[in-house]
Amino acid sequence: MLNRLRNNDLFIRILFTMMMIALMELGRHIAIPFLDPQGMKDVLKENQLLQNLSTTTGGQVNYPSLFSIGLAPYMTGMIMFQAIKLLDIDSIKKMSEYQSGMTQRGITFVLACLQSFQLVYLVRQHITKSSYQIFGFDANAVSALVILVTGSMLVAWMADMTVDRGMGGAGILIFPGIFEAMPRSLINGQGLGTGFLELTPTILIVFAISVVVVLFSTLFLNKSELRIPLQRPMIENDFSESYVPIKVLAAGGMPFMFSSALFMIPGYIATLGTNQSYAEFVSNYLNFNNPIGIAIYCGIIVLLGYAFSLMNFRPEDTAKTLKESGDYFFGVVPGKQTQSYLTKRLMVLSTFANIFFVVVIGAPLVIGMYIDGIANFSFVFSNILILVTILDNILDQAKVLYLRTQYNLMEL
Known part of the structure; x- marks a missing residue:
């Protein structure tokens, strides 16, 4: 029985997908140090743009976490690259699968940096001040930025792995966030x-x-x-x-x-x-x-x-x-x-x-x-x-x- 399950592609994909969803939920609840959770929540409660984008891309902006950015950079990068591919550009059409993947990852990284910077900037007043500076910026703020970007790229990797070895593609990772947000959207x-x-x-x-x-x-x-x-x-x-x-x-x-x-x-x-x-x-x-x-x-x-x-x-x-x-x-x-x-x-x-x-x-x-x-x-x-x-x-x-x-x- 166990041997049959090991060779069952459907069972393996379901198990892998459940593992990715569990990791996604875990990352959404791993708090980032140096940030005041309540202060960040109060600030972001007034920013409906980030709240809505977070809801539909699996992010978590109600409090600072490793996966606060969610799939937004990955999905936006994918869309931007697909839009570029629609253009009649020979150099784009001749890209190998590896080159296309690396280009899309580069776009995702840039977007992750921009969105992480925006989030850190919005809650800058609620970041614990450090006695050290990195290139003239508070070390704790830089650390929070690096953690958010790292989490975003990790989510992008998880999305690719889910597409390759799981079921439902990257979209399955946003299920928990949407279910959680639906009652709030209905009432408020x-x-x-x-x-x-x-x-x-x-x-x-x-x-x-x-x-x-x-x-x-x-x-x-x-x-x-x-x-x-x-x-x-x-x-x-x-x-x-x-x-x-x-x-x-x-x-x-x-x-x-x-x-x-x-x-x-x-x-x-x-x-x-x-x-x-x-x-x-x-x-x-x-x-x-x-x-x-x-x-x-x-x-x-x-x-x-x-x-x-x-x-x-x-x-x-x-x-x-x-x-x-x-x-x-x-x-x-x-x-x-x-x-x-x-x-x-x-x-x-x-x-x-x-x-x-x-x-x-x-x-x-x-x-x-x-x-x-x-x-x-x-x-x-x-x-x-x-x-x-x-x-x-x-x-x-x-x-x-x-x-x-x-x-x-x-x-x-």
Whole structure:
């Protein structure tokens, strides 16, 4: 029995994933010395930008810990590198897998340094002063910065290991943080016009029904896909039709991991005191109880939906692979025309997905303009979308691995 489990790929991957999640939770609770936990908590409670980014990237900014930065630098670095790869640059396209990995790690390191510096700067008044200095800076502040950057790079390594040897990819590591934040988002909102929601019996019933509808709608759309018939002249197969699938929710839950953070960046800049008229505009319009603010927020989700759909499906790479293998779509010339054909189909499906996103996220915000607290539903729904898309992909991966364990070549 034990020997069979050792050779069971599904069991090993599940065990490895659970170990990574446990390490992630452990790191989120290893306190950084030299910092006053209560003072840091009071300061960061007012910074909704960091709070929201931390929630959707597995960080911990409620108190100073080794993994306070979370997956934000890793995920942002991955997105930036994928966006760079979409550009028609020969030197980027000719990179080996090792070079691509090192480049992405370099971007992650720079982002980790920047975000760690921001966090240390915000809580600088609550760092125990040292009698030593490093390059003119307080030694304890520098030590805290180094610890945060080290923790962030360790999380990036854990994410890569989970992708390679675990299940669910890097997204599985943010599960605990999202589950922990959902009750807080429902009751207290995320600032910028959202506030306390009193959980009356009526509100709880409406919320429960809404969650069920959003949950099943997301599951249905995440399973839905367009199957484009594929002509394969080099392969004859009478048993099934070959096709290229394009998922309706090709972007997954990625747009919601960054939409709130992007929406709050102008407000964060305004707090730096750059321009009074700019600060007034941000204060009056960029919030969740103003039609303009809601429209801008939904617009950010739509743009991210299209962007992540292109990054995840990659029409150019698919068209190139089809051309190299000799496969093609009926009536479509291989190469650039195939790429354009796939891109158009992807954009149509992404439009349907974005309409769904806007309805699910935008409707509670609009209703919240007239009924206090209902806007908080929007943030819970976005977390549900993230969790469902990641969990559904995990189940699909588990199914494939399970079927592989049932396949015995000697029985054929």
